[in-house]
Amino acid sequence: MLIMYTNISKKQKPGAASFHLHLNMQLNISRYWWCQIFGWGVFGLANIFFAYTYGQEITAKMIIRLLIVLALGIPITHLLRNVIIRKKWLVLPIEKIITRLFFSLVTASLIYSLCSLSLFEWFNLSEVNPETKAPFIDRVVLRTFDSSLFLMVWLLIYYVYHYFQKNKKQEVDTFRLQSLVKELELKTIKSHINPHFIFNSLNSIRALVDENPERARRAITELSNILRSSMQTEKLETVPLEQELNIVRDYLALEQMRFEERLKVDFDIDEDTLSQPIPPMMLQTLAENAIKHGISKQVNGGTVFISSDFVGGHHEIIIRNSGILNGHADHIGFGLQSTQDRLNLLFGQKATFEIKDIPGNMVEAKVVMPVNNMR
Amino acid sequence: MRINVSGYWCCQIFGWGLFGLVNVLFARIYGQEITGKLITRILMAVTVGIVVTHLLRNIIIERKWLMLSAEKIIIRLFVSIVAAIFIYSLSLVSLFEWFNLSEMNREIRAPFISRVIRLAFSKSIIFIIWILAYYAYYVYQYFQKTKTRGS
Structure with missing residues (x-):
């Protein structure tokens, strides 16, 4: 599919730039979604592994809870990404990024834990005795802390990937610029040689015209x-x-x-x-x-x-x-x-x-x- | 490339200090009694954490891992982070044993190795955050540098 697109873009000259942009966006989106699915998949598997290691029973309720956590985690991080892109937080200096990301991280974690705990309550998915269960607000606070760690990992991976890509692009741009400068320098020197040579040759011929x-x-x-x-x-x-x-x-x-x-x-x-x-x-x-x-x-x-x-x-x-x-x-x-x-x-x-x-x-x-x- | 030393130490102290405070806070929320032993355990966790991550940073700088390509970095960082987590848990559980800091009855306590593994699992996220934050700061600095050089 990719090869086919590339061939088409080589043939079609009108609108080629927009086609390339569209193609790039398509590739980026798919790579982003692959990372999302892989990351949250690893998170789900790690949860099952931890539950198993700690001797917790793998029940249907636990699997449903996990699925809810995954189903909420993906849209919440996707919304977070949209906010980052729309508000252009990727181009801000680090001091400005940190405060903005801190508040958005706290908000996202709070929304995440509120939604997941409300759904657990709604579908009666908790396996803890209702009498010994901690108050809802305490559970929200604890879960917010927990979620903030995972969302922090998500944000850090997102930023590392972004800057890594930007660095690569910048290095390619710098290399291209250097080649262009070299080419221009060569052309400048050549254009100086020709008039220099013509002038001297014409002088030689002028001396011959009368003789x-x-x-x-x-x-x-x-x-x-x-x-x-x-x-x-x-x-x-x-x-x-x-x-x-x-x-x-x-x-x-x-x-x-x-x-x-x-x-x-x-x-x-x-x-x-x-x-x-x-x-x-x-x-x-x-x-x-x-x-x-x-x-x-x-x-x-x-x-x-x-x-x-x-x-x-x-x-x-x-x-x-x-x-x-x-x-x-x-x-x-x-x-x-x-x-x-x-x-x-x-x-x-x-x-x-x-x-x-x-x-x-x-x-x-x-x-x-x-x-x-x-x- | 080295991150500014004073900036690095500020981040280390702030990060691990926050980790210690969150631990105290969690203990309070869970209704755990704040004893001298608990505080000593947290202080040890913070100290060992700082030492292990600082050693990890030294390895990264000495072996110039930050200059490598993404694929090479990922493999090396993964292996080193697994090693660092186990060294951290092993040292910490050994210290708790040595200074008799556990508040749990010896008879119902899990075997030494399973406690090491459990601690390693529970603290792995902290180390992952540490390494990602360190690398994110590095790529950000590198980006700023190349941007200035390019313009």
């Missing part, structure tokens, strides 16, 4: 290829390295037109790493950084070297370029900062990123990411 219009046209075609790829990856958290390398190759081809002989490009890619996931536009940002801060500042130009390999159970990407950091390793620009942030968001502590000077007038940017075996 070589034919190549500038080709460059525009290449840029449009890059933009198309980047738009396709906009919605993705990661892309395969191969796809990212295509963008980088196009980008470096664009830059080579501008730098001509001053820019040399070298790749050393392990083919097995081509399917490894990396953040989209990350490699392009690092390549762009190598050109902008490295090659362009060298009078004689230099080399950009890109490698990808598995090292020590990790996927390692290295981008080396001619130049020096000028002691600014601590103060990294937006592109590098966003690389660091995106790696943190995607892989947490499992990924590292560092940029440093290495011997031979070179700067090395190294990204280490966890290996994805789901290929």
